[in-house]
Amino acid sequence: MKYSRTIMSLSPSATLQLSAKAKELKKSGRDIVSLTAGQPDFPTPAPIAQAGIKAIMDGKTGYTPSTGIPELKEAVAESYSLRRNIEWNSSNVVVSCGAKHDLANLVRAAVNPGDRVLLPRPYWVSYPEMVKASGGIPVLPEKRLDPCEILKAADLGAVGLLLNYPSNPSGYVPSSDEMSRIADAIADTDMWVISDDIYEDLVYTEGAVPHILDYRPELSSRTAVVSGVSKTFAMTGWRIGYSLANREWSKLSGILQAHSTSNPCSISQWAALAAVEGKADKEKREMYRSFRDRRDMICSKLSDVEGIQFDRPEGAFYVFPRLPAVNDTAGFCSELLDEEGLAVIPGSAFGAEGYIRLSFAASDDDIREGVNRLNRFLRRRYTV
Numbered sequence: 001m002k003y004s005r006t007i008m009s010l011s012p013s014a015t016l017q018l019s020a021k022a023k024e025l026k027k028s029g030r031d032i033v034s035l036t037a038g039q040p041d042f043p044t045p046a047p048i049a050q051a052g053i054k055a056i057m058d059g060k061t062g063y064t065p066s067t068g069i070p071e072l073k074e075a076v077a078e079s080y081s082l083r084r085n086i087e088w089n090s091s092n093v094v095v096s097c098g099a100k101h102d103l104a105n106l107v108r109a110a111v112n113p114g115d116r117v118l119l120p121r122p123y124w125v126s127y128p129e130m131v132k133a134s135g136g137i138p139v140l141p142e143k144r145l146d147p148c149e150i151l152k153a154a155d156l157g158a159v160g161l162l163l164n165y166p167s168n169p170s171g172y173v174p175s176s177d178e179m180s181r182i183a184d185a186i187a188d189t190d191m192w193v194i195s196d197d198i199y200e201d202l203v204y205t206e207g208a209v210p211h212i213l214d215y216r217p218e219l220s221s222r223t224a225v226v227s228g229v230s231k232t233f234a235m236t237g238w239r240i241g242y243s244l245a246n247r248e249w250s251k252l253s254g255i256l257q258a259h260s261t262s263n264p265c266s267i268s269q270w271a272a273l274a275a276v277e278g279k280a281d282k283e284k285r286e287m288y289r290s291f292r293d294r295r296d297m298i299c300s301k302l303s304d305v306e307g308i309q310f311d312r313p314e315g316a317f318y319v320f321p322r323l324p325a326v327n328d329t330a331g332f333c334s335e336l337l338d339e340e341g342l343a344v345i346p347g348s349a350f351g352a353e354g355y356i357r358l359s360f361a362a363s364d365d366d367i368r369e370g371v372n373r374l375n376r377f378l379r380r381r382y383t384v
C-alpha cells in the first residue's frame, strides 16, 4: 500500500515518546525519575470535576454544536475580550479537543502547500509538523525572534508565524519592550499570527505576559489566540482548548473540525465552563503557588550543577539548561535514561540542539533526585 508522502515525512512527538518510554521502564520495575511531564501533577479541582459529573447525570451526553456549546463559547469570548481588550463574540470562538487541536485547525485553515511559516526557536515540538502536515515549509531562524528575523522572513515570502509565551520548552517571557518591537515588526508585514497562550496563567514575574495584541490591537484581524484549560486547571485529559480569531478563520477552522472530530466531548465542555467561569480559581492559585515554589527549588538545585547554563524560567513549568559541549542531545538523553534512570527531553525536539528540557511539574522529591542524577551523570561524563 502507498501512504501519504506528506504524512510519512512527519516525525513522531519526541515528548510523548519519551514520557511513554519512562512510564514503560517504571512499570517493568526500574527505578525511574521522569522530568518529562507536560502536565500538572494535580487532580482536576473538585468544582470542575463535579460540573463534569453533573453533566453526565443531567444527560448532557449527546452531540453538541461542532464548535462547542454556546455557553462555553460565550464565556470564552467574554473572558478574553476583557483580558485582551478586543471585542470578540461567539462567532470568533472555536472550542476544540485541546489547544493542540485548535492550533492544528488554524494552521490547516491558513496554510497552502508551499507556504512558509516562521517558527521561532526553540519551538514547541508540534509546530513544524503541523505546518508540514498542511504542505507548508517551516522557517526556523537561528536566533531568538527579533524584528529583523520577522522582516527577513516576510521578505522571503513567509505568510505567518507562531508565537508561544511563556515558552515551552524554555519558560521564556519577553519584556514589554521586546514584545512591542515584535508587534511593530509584524504590523509592517502581511503575516498572520497564531499566539499560543496555553501557559498564560503560569507566570512567575510581576504582571501579565506582554501580548502582541496589547501593543497592536489592530492585529486582531489577523491574529488567532489559542488557549485552554489543560495546564491552568490540571485538565489535560479532558481535552478542551479554544481559539479566538477573525470570523472567517474561525469559520474555516470550524468547518474542518465538523468534518474531522465533530464536537469536543460534551461532558468536558461543561466541566471547562466551570473553569472559565472561575469556579476553581482558589485551586488554580494553589497549584500556581506550588509551581512557583518548585521553579525556585529546581533553579537553586541546578545552580549547583557544574557546567550547565540556564535562564531562570519566568513562566510555564519547564527549565531549559544548555549542556557543556553536547551536540547530540537525543543520544545524551538516551544514555541518561539507561545509566541513571532519569528521563528528560532532548533540545533537538525543540530545534535547540545542546539543550535539555526538565519539567518541574513533578514532586519535590523527584525534582531533587532528578537533578542529583543529572549532576552525577555529568560529573562521570566529564571527569573520565
Ligand SMILES: Cc1ncc(COP(=O)(O)O)c(C=O)c1O
Binding pocket: 038, 097, 098, 099, 100, 101, 124, 164, 167, 168, 196, 198, 228, 229, 230, 231, 236, 240, 241
Ligand atoms: C506550547 C503548547 N501548546 C499547546 C499544547 C497543547 O495543549 P492541550 O493539551 O490543551 O492540547 C501544549 C501541551 O503540551 C503546549 O506545551
